[in-house]
Amino acid sequence: MTIKEQQDEIIGDFEFLGNWDDKYEYIIQLGKELAPMDPKYKIDENLIRGCQSRVWMHPDYKDGSITFTADSDAVITKGLVSLVINVLSGHTPKEIIDADLYFIDAIGLSSHLSPTRSNGLLSMVKQIKLYALAFQAKSLQS
Amino acid sequence: MTIKEQQDEIIGDFEFLGNWDDKYEYIIQLGKELAPMDPKYKIDENLIRGCQSRVWMHPDYKDGSITFTADSDAVITKGLVSLVINVLSGHTPKEIIDADLYFIDAIGLSSHLSPTRSNGLLSMVKQIKLYALAFQAKSLQS
Amino acid sequence: MHDSVTIKDSNVLDVEKVRKDFPILSTLVFGHPLVYLDNAATTQKPEAVLNAMDEYYHTINSNVHRGVHHLSQLATDAYELARKKIAEYIGARHAHEIIYTRGTTESINMVAAIFAKRYLKAGDSVLVSGMEHHSNIVPWQMACEERGATVKVIPIDGNGELVLDGLDKLLSEGVKLVSVNYVSNALGTINPVRDIIRAAHRHGIPVLLDAAQAVQHMEVDVQELDVDFLAFSSHKIYGPTGFGVLYGKEKWLNELPPYQGGGEMIKTVTFEKTTYNDLPYKFEAGTPDIAGAIGLGAALDYIQTLGLPAIRQAEHNLMAYALDALHEIEGLRMIGSSVNRAGVLSFLVGDIHPFDLGEILDKQGIAVRTGHHCAQPIMDLYCIPGTVRASLAFYNTPAEIDRLTAGIRKAMKLLK
Amino acid sequence: MHDSVTIKDSNVLDVEKVRKDFPILSTLVFGHPLVYLDNAATTQKPEAVLNAMDEYYHTINSNVHRGVHHLSQLATDAYELARKKIAEYIGARHAHEIIYTRGTTESINMVAAIFAKRYLKAGDSVLVSGMEHHSNIVPWQMACEERGATVKVIPIDGNGELVLDGLDKLLSEGVKLVSVNYVSNALGTINPVRDIIRAAHRHGIPVLLDAAQAVQHMEVDVQELDVDFLAFSSHKIYGPTGFGVLYGKEKWLNELPPYQGGGEMIKTVTFEKTTYNDLPYKFEAGTPDIAGAIGLGAALDYIQTLGLPAIRQAEHNLMAYALDALHEIEGLRMIGSSVNRAGVLSFLVGDIHPFDLGEILDKQGIAVRTGHHCAQPIMDLYCIPGTVRASLAFYNTPAEIDRLTAGIRKAMKLLK
Numbered sequence A, B: 001m002t003i004k005e006q007q008d009e010i011i012g013d014f015e016f017l018g019n020w021d022d023k024y025e026y027i028i029q030l031g032k033e034l035a036p037m038d039p040k041y042k043i044d045e046n047l048i049r050g051c052q053s054r055v056w057m058h059p060d061y062k063d064g065s066i067t068f069t070a071d072s073d074a075v076i077t078k079g080l081v082s083l084v085i086n087v088l089s090g091h092t093p094k095e096i097i098d099a100d101l102y103f104i105d106a107i108g109l110s111s112h113l114s115p116t117r118s119n120g121l122l123s124m125v126k127q128i129k130l131y132a133l134a135f136q137a138k139s140l141q142s
Numbered sequence C, D: 001m002h003d004s005v006t007i008k009d010s011n012v013l014d015v016e017k018v019r020k021d022f023p024i025l026s027t028l029v030f031g032h033p034l035v036y037l038d039n040a041a042t043t044q045k046p047e048a049v050l051n052a053m054d055e056y057y058h059t060i061n062s063n064v065h066r067g068v069h070h071l072s073q074l075a076t077d078a079y080e081l082a083r084k085k086i087a088e089y090i091g092a093r094h095a096h097e098i099i100y101t102r103g104t105t106e107s108i109n110m111v112a113a114i115f116a117k118r119y120l121k122a123g124d125s126v127l128v129s130g131m132e133h134h135s136n137i138v139p140w141q142m143a144c145e146e147r148g149a150t151v152k153v154i155p156i157d158g159n160g161e162l163v164l165d166g167l168d169k170l171l172s173e174g175v176k177l178v179s180v181n182y183v184s185n186a187l188g189t190i191n192p193v194r195d196i197i198r199a200a201h202r203h204g205i206p207v208l209l210d211a212a213q214a215v216q217h218m219e220v221d222v223q224e225l226d227v228d229f230l231a232f233s234s235h236k237i238y239g240p241t242g243f244g245v246l247y248g249k250e251k252w253l254n255e256l257p258p259y260q261g262g263g264e265m266i267k268t269v270t271f272e273k274t275t276y277n278d279l280p281y282k283f284e285a286g287t288p289d290i291a292g293a294i295g296l297g298a299a300l301d302y303i304q305t306l307g308l309p310a311i312r313q314a315e316h317n318l319m320a321y322a323l324d325a326l327h328e329i330e331g332l333r334m335i336g337s338s339v340n341r342a343g344v345l346s347f348l349v350g351d352i353h354p355f356d357l358g359e360i361l362d363k364q365g366i367a368v369r370t371g372h373h374c375a376q377p378i379m380d381l382y383c384i385p386g387t388v389r390a391s392l393a394f395y396n397t398p399a400e401i402d403r404l405t406a407g408i409r410k411a412m413k414l415l416k
């Protein structure tokens, strides 16, 4: 699936969810189901700032595309991380850099989530794009 | 005249004066008529703090009573100084220390004068009482 | 041993009536009536406070102290009357012992800077406690670093109480000043500050009390405490933001050098030599927060009309109710379990992250705070990422506590 | 050479309409309608400012930045929006170059303290001018004294203008920072700050502008000026008391150490090590004046709705009218006769003491300021005890100037 298709699918899923409880329940569920991160990557260098909760993220660049694994000590955060990773993981650096993440606004998350959370989400996306930029630079050099 | 009689006379004079212009005119007149101060006393040690204008005051202790001479660079201040001196000059230290200066309130000065002025007036009265205390202490020693 | 608080007057507070003085309390948040339990962060303001400030601006707004003109006189009078009210509220001997600041943080910074300048030398130390707010840690770190001095710490135990056994020894080792909070904003503990002050004074060491979480909850009398400095914030005691108080004993304030320079704080200025003004102006450079002072004065008036004993009683009852209600929640553990407490309930539920719990409460209109509450060292001590903190004011009700516990239960269901 | 100000837009200001926004202007003083000509000391506040603050307190009052909950979010948004408005108003590149302070005095003290800490050594100097407010003298004296540095002075001439002939030489003699006012509060002179900034930058020296008397009268663009620091007070630009701004170029703010320590300004705190927060928070310790920021934001909005060019034009016309009217009074002499002036008219009449004149004006409902206007060195230079200062805002009228001149004539009659 393209990044766009992935986002549209999430938007579809959320349209189905009525009130805030359902949305949160869904995000929490995603958080619980997020594939566990290899403990060796849960190190300070992989910490993302800007959250009240801690988020670790590790990028794996193979065969031209990046796969992310991540974890958080807060489950709602973990659910959000899961959403972002589902959308962006498995794509090329260029696709990630160019991605317009409209799903965050579209599913009404920004108005529901506390800005503290949204800021965390933004830091997360920013970090992912930085990784992508770094890998792109690397691949252009080689 | 006693300090009380002196005050009552001033209160009488002021009752005669209608509006604020007349009162100010009277005070200004007093300021202009204040006996000049010997220039040798217009020194920093004789300056009284707490006024926007400067006030110099010199006490002269002779035959058991204190005579004050004073000056100011502002004429309204000088008028006020004149009032206070007229009331307190020529009295014994004890009389001055014990004096209750009710005329200031009674002539409606405190509500008419700016507090900056009133504070200046209070500093002046305080300084006079300090002089009186000093002379009393001296006379008790000797 | 703890300071005990006597309730002089048991006037009952009519909470429904009192709530009408705070229109914001009937706000809806996400469709739910707001339950405001973040009072330790900042309190709401009664209409009387807003009216006092509006009236100031509408009728006498003018710069203070330096003016001949009528408005300036009236503004100065109102501004200085506030100082008298504040002095009275905390039992200061003189109004000029009240220094106006931006808040607790600035008050502490001021003392740290000028005390260090005059008295701290390399090798000296300043003693704080293990449960201080960052505002009572960082200024001392900065001042000490500059002088080659160090910050020492009174340890705390698992209940969130200070361990005073080693205090005498600590005090005898080069301590030049003790600075502790009266009530902890992270744990709610009321500290035995009388004991600390007495011990410090035995060693000839002055004490600063961070009373940011004390003055709004109980009677504080600086003379009776014999404390040397005391700091608090207007915005935490129903007054406006951006204003606060430093109390200092006249003797200390006279000895210490000024902090900031500028208008108001000087007597004479030439390019060669400047002489400083008398107290309190020596410490108040620049145009002050005139409306802020008047607003805090009005807040203290408001407290007096309710009566501090009545407030104390109402908050005491509510705290007992809340403790009972929270204890019934399975898996909930209090962080800080001192019996002497005021205002604050800090807790965790199972292994739910406080941020998650706080967010689900917020969606139900319940405002609590989550995180380290600017007291990271405590969180490190307990090895927790933070807590959920519900903090009470006299305008909170048992029904709001019920909303809180129901909200927690709902969050538990969602998050489990 | 002087900075010239272009009037982009000559929208005419409807003063009678505008006055309705300031209810205090219809106060009676001693039975006379107030003539408020003390705007350089503090301005009056439009209803829009008071309403914005009341609305804040009534609907979203909450502590900023640290909260998960809804009110805290809204408060944070409103508070940070004000920063953007301020940044825009003075043309700052980034909102995080705007540091919130208590006022001009604190802004200058902050720079003096942290700049001295990082850059001033014994033998260095700081250059100010001979027409500075005490708030731009004393902080430098204090900071320099601490470091063994000195304060040097750009001289002024008999017209009340800076003498810049020797500037290059002065700058080449160990000057580390230049701090001058844009507009003099005692004389009204608009200083040629572009020339000063250019000269200082040629020597690689940063410049702080005390814009306390500038930002309310004319467009100030920090990028176009290329100034390094700029300070002003909310209360002098129609905003609330107790609030102010320090602008600093990002580069400088990143290099300088923090000023006060506490909550908000740190990232992590342990008793061993504390790391500081990003800009602007590194310089904003403690709970800030949230309502103050929102109030200043509303004041700038208000100014924009009138239009700064229209304000400038109205004040320019009024100033010309006032100068003409005052010149007709025999024996009146202006103190400071620069043609480039804003806001302030400082004068003496015959040998009448300014305090006497001010008092007689006050009795007629006319509020002016008398004294040294916190600029004693100027008074010493002119050998005068002070001046009478009438200072204008856009809400003043020619009729009020007539009241002033009539009032002066009455005082002359009484005092002669």
Ligand SMILES: Cc1ncc(COP(=O)(O)O)c(C=O)c1O
Pocket: C263, C285, C286, C287, C288, D040, D041, D102, D103, D104, D105, D106, D133, D135, D136, D181, D183, D184, D185, D210, D212, D213, D233, D374
């Ligand atoms: C030129 C100038 N600088 C500094 C100040 C000090 O401002 P504030 O008292 O608001 O700190 C003033 C006002 O009094 C001023 O006019």
Ligand SMILES: Cc1ncc(COP(=O)(O)O)c(C=O)c1O
Pocket: C040, C041, C102, C103, C104, C105, C106, C133, C135, C136, C181, C183, C184, C185, C210, C212, C213, C233, C374, D263, D285, D286, D287, D288
């Ligand atoms: C105990 C304690 N000390 C200091 C502070 C700092 O107060 P402020 O942020 O008002 O300066 C607070 C509040 O946050 C506090 O709770």
